[in-house]
Amino acid sequence: xxxxxxxxxxxxxxxxxxxxxxxxxxxxxxxxxxxxxxxxxxxxxxxxxxxxxxxxxxxxxxxxxxxxxxxxxxxxxxxxxxxxxxxxxxxxxxxxxxxxxxxxxxxxxxxxxxxxxxxxxxxxxxxxxxxxxxxxxxxxxxxxxxxxxxxxxxxxxxxxxxxxxxxxxxxxxxxxxxxxxxxxxxx
Amino acid sequence: xxxxxxxxxxxxxxxxxxxxxxxxxxxxxxxxxxxxxxxxxxxxxxxxxxxxxxxxxxxxxxxxxxxxxxxxxxxxxxxxxxxxxxxxxxxxxxxxxxxxxxxxxxxxxxxxxxxxxxxxxxxxxxxxxxxxxxxxxxxxxxxxxxxxxxxxxxxxxxxxxxxxxxxxxxxxxxxxxxxxxxxxxxx
Numbered sequence: 586x587x588x589x590x591x592x593x594x595x596x597x598x599x600x601x602x603x604x605x606x607x608x609x610x611x612x613x614x615x616x617x618x619x620x621x622x623x624x625x626x627x628x629x630x631x632x633x634x635x636x637x638x639x640x641x642x643x644x645x646x647x648x649x650x651x652x653x654x655x656x657x658x659x660x661x662x663x664x665x666x667x668x669x670x671x672x673x674x675x676x677x678x679x680x681x682x683x684x685x686x687x688x689x690x691x692x693x694x695x696x697x698x699x700x701x702x703x704x705x706x707x708x709x710x711x712x713x714x715x716x717x718x719x720x721x722x723x724x725x726x727x728x729x730x731x732x733x734x735x736x737x738x739x740x741x742x743x744x745x746x747x748x749x750x751x752x753x754x755x756x757x758x759x760x761x762x763x764x765x766x767x768x769x770x771x772x
Numbered sequence: 773x774x775x776x777x778x779x780x781x782x783x784x785x786x787x788x789x790x791x792x793x794x795x796x797x798x799x800x801x802x803x804x805x806x807x808x809x810x811x812x813x814x815x816x817x818x819x820x821x822x823x824x825x826x827x828x829x830x831x832x833x834x835x836x837x838x839x840x841x842x843x844x845x846x847x848x849x850x851x852x853x854x855x856x857x858x859x860x861x862x863x864x865x866x867x868x869x870x871x872x873x874x875x876x877x878x879x880x881x882x883x884x885x886x887x888x889x890x891x892x893x894x895x896x897x898x899x900x901x902x903x904x905x906x907x908x909x910x911x912x913x914x915x916x917x918x919x920x921x922x923x924x925x926x927x928x929x930x931x932x933x934x935x936x937x938x939x940x941x942x943x944x945x946x947x948x949x950x951x952x953x954x955x956x957x958x959x
Contacts, residue, residue: 607905607925612837615905615928619829619863620809620940620951641830642806645842646916650799653840653920655832676806679957718794718802726913728922729833733840735915738794741802753807753944754957761957764807768955770866770941770948 620757623677625688626654626662627709628669634696634709637662638689640756642674650738652720655731661691667725667732673708674736675717677754679763684711685754715745807944810864812875813841813849814896815856821883821896824849825876827943829861837925839907842918848878854912854919860895861923862904864941866950871898872941902932 621640628635641655652674656663666672677685688695700712708719720736727733755762762768808827815822828842839861843850853859864872875882887899895906907923914920942949949955 607837607927609834609837611928612831612905612925613834615863615903615925615930616831616839618903618938618940619811619831620807620942621830622807622944624806641832641840643808643828643830643840643842644799644803644806645828645920646844646918647796647800649916650794650796651916651918652803653828653830653842653915655830655840657833676802682957716802716805718799724913724915726911726922728840728911729836729838731833731838733832733920733922735913735920738799738802740794741798743802751805753805755807755942755951755955757809757940757951761959762951762955763957764942764944764949764955768942768949768951770869770950772948 617758620755620762623685623754623756624654625675625677625684625711625714626656626666626672627675627711628662628666628672629703629707629709630665630668632665634701635662635665636688636695636709636711637666638685642676645735651723652718652736652738653733654736655728655733658730658732663732666734669722671706671708671719671721672734672736673704673710673717673719675711675714678715679752679754679761681714682754682761684714685761715751716741716743718742804945807942807949810872810941810943811841812862812864812871812898812901813843813853813859814862814898815849815853815859816890816894816896817852817855819852821888822849822852823875823882823896823898824853825872829863832922838910839905839923839925840920841923842915842920845917845919850919853921856909858893858895858906858908859921859923860891860897860904860906862898862901865902866939866941866948868901869941869948871901872948897929902938903928903930905929
């Protein structure tokens with residue numbers, strides 16, 4: 586790939602500013618291989634529960650406990666998330682892949698036929714999920730075709746196996762992966 | 773873990789607002805198991821090159837191509853990153869683990885004894901790195917003990933093996949992992 590950012594500019598009307606733009610395709614290709622943990626984010630602004638699979642959840646600060654995640658304008662859940670003051674972020678293990686697939690499927694009722702309940706604070710939670718955090722939205726930044734949310738974790742729920750025994754789910758290059766002793770790099 | 777966010781509040785001076793705070797320890801424990809791809813971020817504001825290993829790089833929008841990453845106030849690179857108008861984000865494979873370890877080690881010259889050069893635009897780049905993006909900082913948000921950066925990708929460099937053959941590096945629970953066919957979840 587050429588090092589000059591201007592090498593791709595062919596349209597005669599492209600101004601100097603536009604000529605430095607990277608194509609969405611080249612950008613997607615680069616990031617397709619960048620791995621990420623998998624979360625399902627739920628909320629309800631009073632218009633009904635929404636659930637969205639996200640590979641963009643990062644921890645940014647422990648004091649106070651803050652996370653960041655993004656939601657594409659293309660996601661059907663984004664309008665509700667933008668109006669919500671709080672969310673639940675479910676952090677998934679490999680065994681919870683069906684939940685990730687469900688919350689990434691368009692045109693279905695993502696809450697049908699699966700156990701979920703509402704917390705006393707109003708957020709929907711998938712009852713069998715092994716780990717989730719309830720978070721308060723503290724900042725929202727428009728970023729191109731997406732919204733970046735900064736949220737403060739208020740509550741952690743952890744169930745089932747010991748944390749050290751969790752085999753987390755990873756998404757990379759359109760493939761789901763499981764982390765365990767076999768995937769560890771031997772130093 | 774108790775569902776009530778107030779369960780952990782014991783300090784008598786804790787106001788209602790403070791009583792809902794999650795402890796940094798409980799938050800770290802929850803996120804320790806959330807996997808992430810690994811990047812090394814470099815910049816130079818004119819005071820010398822800095823390099824920092826980051827597990828917080830996410831892609832948030834393709835049009836325009838935007839990424840988000842965070843830098844802790846504890847990182848020695850953060851002051852330079854905050855003053856920089858652009859950065860290089862190296863996305864690492866498992867074979868590049870030594871670079872991740874180098875850029876996460878305190879008290880060393882992270883550029884000593886390794887090939888690096890300056891782009892014509894001024895950013896330092898690790899010459900042998902297989903994939904990197906040059907990015908312009910477009911937004912900076914203070915978030916607790918961290919700074920969250922929004923950056924526009926201007927240029928992608930990709931070398932070596934085909935993208936499909938890359939075995940990316942993942943960090944989770946203080947362990948490095950390699951993604952490949954063996955780690956894939958069979959559907």
